[in-house]
Amino acid sequence: MPELPEVEVTARALRQAISGCVFQGFRHSGKRLRHAFPRAALSRLICMPVLSISRRAKYVLLEFEPGWVAIHLGMSGSIEQATVASQALGLHDHVLLQFGSPAGVPRALVFNDPRRFGSWQWIDRSQTQTLELGALLGDASSGIEPFDPRFNGQWMAESARGRRTGIKQWLMSGSAVVGVGNIYACEALFESGIHPLRKASAISRTRYDRLAQAVKRILQAAIDSGGSTIQNFVGLNGEAGRYGQMHCVYGREGQPCLRCSRPIRRLVIGQRSTFFCHGCQR
DNA sequence: AAGGTAACCTGACTGC
DNA sequence: TGCAGTCAGGTTACCT
Numbered sequence: 001m002p003e004l005p006e007v008e009v010t011a012r013a014l015r016q017a018i019s020g021c022v023f024q025g026f027r028h029s030g031k032r033l034r035h036a037f038p039r040a041a042l043s044r045l046i047c048m049p050v051l052s053i054s055r056r057a058k059y060v061l062l063e064f065e066p067g068w069v070a071i072h073l074g075m076s077g078s079i080e081q082a083t084v085a086s087q088a089l090g091l092h093d094h095v096l097l098q099f100g101s102p103a104g105v106p107r108a109l110v111f112n113d114p115r116r117f118g119s120w121q122w123i124d125r126s127q128t129q130t131l132e133l134g135a136l137l138g139d140a141s142s143g144i145e146p147f148d149p150r151f152n153g154q155w156m157a158e159s160a161r162g163r164r165t166g167i168k169q170w171l172m173s174g175s176a177v178v179g180v181g182n183i184y185a186c187e188a189l190f191e192s193g194i195h196p197l198r199k200a201s202a203i204s205r206t207r208y209d210r211l212a213q214a215v216k217r218i219l220q221a222a223i224d225s226g227g228s229t230i231q232n233f234v235g236l237n238g239e240a241g242r243y244g245q246m247h248c249v250y251g252r253e254g255q256p257c258l259r260c261s262r263p264i265r266r267l268v269i270g271q272r273s274t275f276f277c278h279g280c281q282r
Numbered sequence: 283a284a285g286g287t288a289a290c291c292t293g294a295c296t297g298c
Numbered sequence: 299t300g301c302a303g304t305c306a307g308g309t310t311a312c313c314t
Contacts, residue, residue: 003307034290034309058308075307076292092292115291117308140309165285172308181307270286273305287313296304 002073004058004146004179005222010079011055014062017081018107021099022049023064029094034074034119037095041122042069050099056133057141057178067125070137074117082108095120140174146215151177153209160200160208167203168196169270171211180215183250184222186275188214190249195281196267196274221246249275 002010023045028037045064052063060079062069071079082096089096095111111118123136134141143159144151159176160167171177172185180188189196191214194207203211225246248258253266257277267274 006307032290072308074291074309113291114293115306115308117290119309138309163284169285174309183307271288272308285314287311289311290309292306294305296302298300298302 002058002075002077002227003181003184003222004055005184005219006227007058007060007073007179008055008223009227010073011053011060014060014079014109015053018050018099018101018109019053020049021101021107022047024098024100024106026098027089027096029089031094031116033094033113033116034072035121037120038069038122041067041124045069057137057143057145057174058181059137059141061123061133065125067127068123068133070119070121070123071111072119072121074113074115074119076115077111077113077118079109079111082110094118134178141178143174143176143178146177146179146219151212151216153205153207153212156208156212157203157205160203163200165200166197166269167194167200167211168274170200171215172270172272177212177215179219182272182274183247184215184218186250187218187248190276190281191218193281196269196276198282249277251275 025046026042028039044066048064050062051065054061054063058072060071062071073079089110090112092114093110093112094116097109099107099109101107111120121137123133127136134143144155156176160170163170168185168189171180171188172182186196188211192207192210194203194211249264252264252275254263256262257264257280260277260279262277262279264275265278267276
């Protein structure tokens with residue numbers, strides 16, 4: 001489900017909900033997520049205030065004095081406000097966090113993830129003295145942020161030097177820029193007129209300028225409209241994102257290209273559905 | 283070392 | 299109504 005815009009929307013909502021709140025306790029379903037749940041680390045955070053809420057790549061980061069809780073929503077994860085902190089965990093609810101607010105009103109958050117591809121990890125502050133946070137989170141988070149001022153066509157072209165992989169897989173790998181998942185990779189390549197199978201090293205600087213612009217514009221538009229989502233992404237308040245209506249190619253196999261009217265094609269690249277226009281993308 | 287593939291898991295939808 | 303097959307927003311361990 002969630003690519004960068006959905007994670008950003010979630011992080012902003014969390015900032016509204018729990019900034020300055022004190023962590024008071026948690027419950028875990030006991031079911032395994034992608035990593036072992038960091039129960040011991042969370043226990044040590046009880047009675048500590050949340051210092052900040054941010055996003056790095058597709059992770060939501062809750063900062064405490066000793067370090068960060070890094071939450072990944074995987075393919076089907078979401079975080080919603082719980083009405084009653086003591087309520088039983090529902091189906092596919094895996095984590096419940098309880099907070100006390102400065103005003104004394106208790107707050108609770110629930111992490112729900114049917115497919116359990118999501119993850120909760122603890123990053124100790126001492127680890128960041130040797131490695132950048134993104135690198136600690138894995139290969140897919142090692143690139144720079146799309147809204148980093150360094151991210152532009154030149155950055156892409158230089159990073160792509162010698163890469164024989166297809167542009168779509170390389171774009172999604174997170175090695176140059178993070179946060180571009182399957183939907184937005186399809187959309188950005190359409191907008192910049194680049195065929196998804198073109199070798200990354202065989203794309204001109206001019207076309208990379210266009211691609212970098214497209215990535216930024218599309219991600220920003222998706223954030224502004226509350227997150228994409230084909231099926232079930234919901235924000236903290238349960239409101240669905242609206243960006244899905246704006247897709248030019250994703251999910252539109254057989255329908256006419258909005259630019260040239262030729263039918264949109266679908267292709268599987270690296271086990272992921274890829275939608276593109278054979279006429280507009282070269 | 284880069285590049286490709288299989289695997290993790292559940293639910294929704296399609297077609298017979 | 300039921301059952302089998304296919305597909306889904308991501309990441310990473312493990313092979314070449």
